[in-house]
Amino acid sequence: MATPCWQVEEFVVSAECFQCNAFQLRSWPVCNPTGYVEKINCGKSKKDEYKSCRSVAVEEGLFWKFEGTVLCLTVVFALLVILRQRALDRRASEKVRRQLESV
Known part of the structure; x- marks a missing residue:
């Protein structure tokens, strides 16, 4: 498999991190690590790709659960x-x- 363009080029996030639906979880390997992806646009190659990401809301919930x-x-x-x-x-x-009583 070819190296994703975002690992070797500059990129811009074109769609913020969003949760994968059931179909995407089964069909997109990029959804498997976290269940969330963001759409990115690579600078040189001008390719649109998806990259696994972490949801801020989920991470915040985990943080507060840990704090609790x-x-x-x-x-x-x-x-x-x-x-x-x-x-x-x-x-x-x-x-x-006991010591006082014994005296």
Whole structure:
């Protein structure tokens, strides 16, 4: 297969990133990596081709999902640290109380 013109030439995006439909997903190999393509026009050869791309909306959704997960894990682990600290404080208080009782 020939090298796509956008890998060896300057190009201009003529149609922004859009989602491939079911037919395009089956018939266009360029749709397979991400499910999104953009139409480009190569400078020297004047060819129109399609190039796989990433959707900004999908990437933003994944980012916020990641941020939410990190926030939830932060809260869970902060609660675990607080509970562990309370248990250790209780254990230390019991130890001090037992030492005072034995005197």
